[in-house]
Amino acid sequence: MNSKLFVAILGVLTFTSCNTKESKEVNTTAEKLVKHFEPTWESLQQYECPEWFRDAKFGIYTHWGVYSVPETASDWYGTHMYNKSHPNYKFHQETYGDQKEFGYKDLVPLFTAPKFNADEWADLFVESGAKFAGPAGEHADGFSMWDSEVNPWNSADMGPKRDITAELEKAIRKRGLKYVVSLHHSWLWGWFPTWDENTDCYDPANTSLYGERVPETAWRMKDAKGYYKVHPMPSAEFERVWLEKVKEVVDGYSPDLLWFDNRIQILSEDVRKQMMAYAYNEAAKKEQEFVLTFKRPDFPLGTGTVDLERNRMPKIYPDPWLTDNSISKQKWIWHKDLKCYPTNNLIDDLVDIVSKNGNLLLNVAPHPDGTIPEEQKQRLREMGKWLKLNGEAIYESRPWLIYGEGPTETKTGHLADMQFDGFGDEDIRFTTRDGQLYTIALGWPEPGVLPVKSLGSSNYNGTVKSIELIGHEGKIEFNQTIEALEITLPDTKPCEHAFVFKIN
Structure with missing residues (x-):
């Protein structure tokens, strides 16, 4: 994606999702x-x-x-x-x-x-x-x-x-x-x-x-x-x-x-x-x-x-x-x-x-x-x-440019979830809130490295400066390659389920 286009789209999304409470209140009152x-x-x-x-x-x-x-x-x-x-x-x-x-x-x-x-x-x-x-x-x-x-x-x-x-x-x-x-x-x-x-x-x-x-x-x-x-x-x-x-x-x-x-x-x-x-x-x-x-x-x-x-x-x-x-x-x-x-x-x-x-x-x-x-x-x-x-x-969040990545395809159609067995370690989802990008890993890969392909430099023109793992105290190592943003996982999990990374 062209970097200027990416910044423009992200700006529109951020403006839309972070519109001031004052303007919302004025509009709501008028309505x-x-x-x-x-x-x-x-x-x-x-x-x-x-x-x-x-x-x-x-x-x-x-x-x-x-x-x-x-x-x-x-x-x-x-x-x-x-x-x-x-x-x-x-x-x-x-x-x-x-x-x-x-x-x-x-x-x-x-x-x-x-x-x-x-x-x-x-x-x-x-x-x-x-x-x-x-x-x-x-x-x-x-x-x-x-x-x-x-x-x-x-x-x-x-x-x-x-x-x-x-x-x-x-x-x-x-x-x-x-x-x-x-x-x-x-x-x-x-x-x-x-x-x-x-x-x-x-x-x-x-x-x-x-x-x-x-x-x-x-x-x-x-x-x-x-x-x-x-x-x-x-x-x-x-x-x-x-x-x-x-x-x-x-x-x-x-x-x-x-x-x-x-x-x-x-x-x-x-x-x-x-x-x-x-x-x-x-x-x-x-x-x-x-x-x-x-x-x-x-x-x-x-x-x-x-x-x-x-x-x-x-x-x-x-x-x-x-x-x-x-x-x-x-x-x-x-x-x-x-x-x-x-x-x-x-x-x-x-x-x-x-x-x-x-x-x-x-x-x-x-x-x-x-x-x-x-x-x-x-x-x-x-x-x-x-x-x-x-x-x-999760709360007050909005979608990012894409919802996520990974091999698992969710089924669609009335009652389709009754035939769905769940997600795997390679499935990732994205949300945003107040301009912050969250990358949520639905599993904890065994090799100890989480590759996020959507944030590789061939797909993402932004520069990742630092990464935080919610619930973990300490620095998170990473390497942004052409193919993926490779996040090195710490030795211990911060929680029992989906794992949330703040991409700065």
Whole structure:
């Protein structure tokens, strides 16, 4: 790369990422005075992702609710328990009885959460280094984890008889973190087999939880391109209740980040636009820096922040984005045989995502009683320990000219991370903050020398004056050749996971 071009590009990036707080505040204030969202895609594309999200990088949410009670290796127990071809069907009959006599509704009284403590959860989230956190407000099962007026099936009136969403909001905000609520309730259309007379879902007395009677075709049909095709489409009443639930969360708990699962494309454009406009306008009234995330193609690009489920961008994406992944490779909810990712994988994934202008939202799977199991606590504390040492390369950072180098190619596509085994010793990622370049090695090469090819003089026209290894006291030797910047590693590692070098 031409040296003048390199300096010019770096200058633009530095100016963009290090713009003064004063100018941001002036611009933000001006926007608040004039910005109003109409329920049109054109108006909704006024959305701008706030700086707090760009800076935060790491958040936590939880999959925990009535579906946790059976403690099975099934994230979708509510629908699988009625499916004769799924192992949950037999499990349910052997454990609870026939689905016509003991249905999903009958699990609700068993979800009492006797050991749930919002302050303990929030303390752990802080210890992990997360900057935003919160619950799954309503999963696909139609059970709201807040005190709902529109939905009688809620945690304040049934089960725990506590407003879980309110308790977590208070505890999380008290500790200075941003508050997240995730909503998955578009899945409720056809989730329960209201067409099957051999289940309690067929009984009209249970409509308030299971939904109106629909044919099986209302459930989960996709075309060749992966778009959800259901018949009939959601009714006006379903859409009304869907929208009212969103409004209850926005009005009652003012989340800083409202996260939506996919399948919203089955809803009419009108209700989707109404929801977005309402959420944005309410946040503007409260002078709140608000984030709304969605999965493509549920909303047009530019109307919110893109989220990828168990997936990531292959390279630097120009807008901030989000990956939601779980602490377990296979599952979102707790079960007796849950296997967690090694901490090293979680940290490497965070570094990779941040290097590409993304944030990680990591799912935690609490026990049905409301406690977070020790194995998961250990992972979060180890992530926090690493971030406490190396956080300057993560928080408030921005991408460099390239995201990194190395032989490992991350897979792309929905749920692709479930087939990804992790990074190796030759994989390196870059971030910048306040004009400082950070080189993050995802491994510790055995020969004792880390070659950074992107900083060899054939690729990089700058002169490296010195190198610091965060956590190491002492000089770091290096040699900048045509092929690579060769960094001599010290005898001892400064930490257990990814290793951060400051290139001066």
